[in-house]
Amino acid sequence: MIHNPNNIVTAGVPLEKAGKVMVMVHGRGGSARDVLSLSQYIDAQDEFAFIAPEAHQNSWYPYSFLQPTERNEPYLSSALTTLEMVRARLQSDFNLKPSQIYWLGFSQGACLTLEFVARNPQVYGGVFGLSGGLIGPEGAPRDYAGTLDGTPVFLGCSDTDSHIPKERVLETEAVLSRMGAEVTTTLYPNFAHTINEDELKTINLLLRGR
Template identity: 70%
Template sequence: MIHNPNNIRTAGKPLEEATKVMIMVHGRGGSASDILSLSKYIQDKDFAFIAPEAQSNTWYPHSFLRPLAENEPYLSSALDVMASLRARLQADFNFKLPQIYWLGFSQGACLMLEYVARNAMDYGGIFGLSGGLIGPAETPRTYEGSFSNTPIFLGCSDQDSHVPKERVLESENVFRRMGADVTAKLYPNFPHTINEDELNIVNLLIAGDQQRPATT
């Protein structure tokens, strides 16, 4: 295994005490500590935050727009980390799917969005900042499963140097087709970073999720 699923950092409430957990996935060259620093902007204090860290701080070597095979075996290992983390939260800490939230930035957003698309379920919320689904333009998006109105937010610059806006909009359409409640926002002339408006939307969606009807 390339990426170690046990190389994780935590913040917020202890996992044993929290009623919600957010899996936070860092970008290329970033770290678990970097992405966990965003936890202080999350207004809901019932969260535990958990962040895996990639081997050499990179989840896969090439652009997310390249053919999938070019990013192997790193991509499959990274997706396995996502699966392992979710399984551990469910089995060891008894989190239900609607209590599990996902947030990723840049390469971490791409990885996280690809994982949840392949494992569509009724999560608490999914927040992809400066990212989109992985693969070249002609990739068939034949994902199975339903998000059951899971709130998904996709935020990105309209001229991001790494993430074409067309991929953000394609991802929006895919997630909507799969039953998610999607909010997508492109920010004019914005750099490849996270902005205050995006964090405000994340907080609004978390707060609004309290009013979402429970699914059985």
Template identity: 75%
Template sequence: MIHNPNNIRTAGKPLEASSKVMIMVHGRGGSARDILSLAEYIDDKDFAFIAPEAQGNTWYPHSFLRPLEENEPYLSSALEVLASLRARLQSDFNFKLPQIYWLGFSQGACLTLEFVARNATEYGGVFGLSGGLIGPPNLVRSYEGSLTNTPIFLGCSDIDPHIPKERVLESETVFRQMGANVTAKLYPNFPHSINEDELNVVNLLVAGAQ
């Protein structure tokens, strides 16, 4: 195991006292503490927030657009961290899957979206900020399961230096085919960061999921 699934930080309400939880996944070079700072922008105060931290602050070494095997065994270890976290929230804190929300930024968004596609079920919401499904162009994607009733938001710059807009739109199509309620927004000439409109959309989708 490259990444330690027990290397986590929390914010918001205590896990045992909350009715919903948001798993937040940091980007390359970021940290659990970094991504948890977004919790203060979530209007709903009933959330517990939990963030795993990657070994060396990077989930996998190369671009998410490289052949999958080039990012192994890091990618599989990173996906296993998210699986472990989801299982623990269900078993130890009795969260139902629709009470679990996902938010990732950059490399964390790519990892989160890939995990959700591979582990499709009804989640409370999935927010991929500056990210897309992992793998090289023209990869044949055959995910099993359904994301029916799951709101998914994909937000990204249309000129992001790391995330081609084509991958964001491809991810939108894949998630729609899996039954998710997808909102995708490309922001003209925006840098590789999170903007106020994206946080507004997250809050709208969280409010609509009540």
């Protein structure tokens, strides 16, 4: 394993008392603490534990998410296994159902999170992919098995993001919708590669609606 699944930081309600957990996945060059700071903008503070794994040397995989997947190995497989181990621990050690688990990722972390959810579909509490999309080159087969069966998903991204083509965001929307997710997508005109207030507001609205 390149990434250490035990290298995690937590915030919010203690895991053993939490009714809901949000797994937060940082971007390239970011850290678990960085992404965890977003937890202060989540309204339902008193219900949630927040948990953030940290990538080896602050990057989940070396190249763009649009490259052939084998170029990003073995880092990508290790990153996906890290999320799998975090989820398994939440379910076995803290008795949480998938519907009590929420996923939020930004940039490289959003790509990783969305790919993980597509490969490991369940009825999750919610999935929030900020400036990201499914991993792989154009034309990659998207024959994921299983269903997200009503899981609320939010995809937010600039329509001119230099890292994330809007076409990939829309493809991700189509694939996850086909898998049964209820997807909300917002492309922000000429916006920077960052997280904005409207995205946080949308996340809170979806959390309240669930």
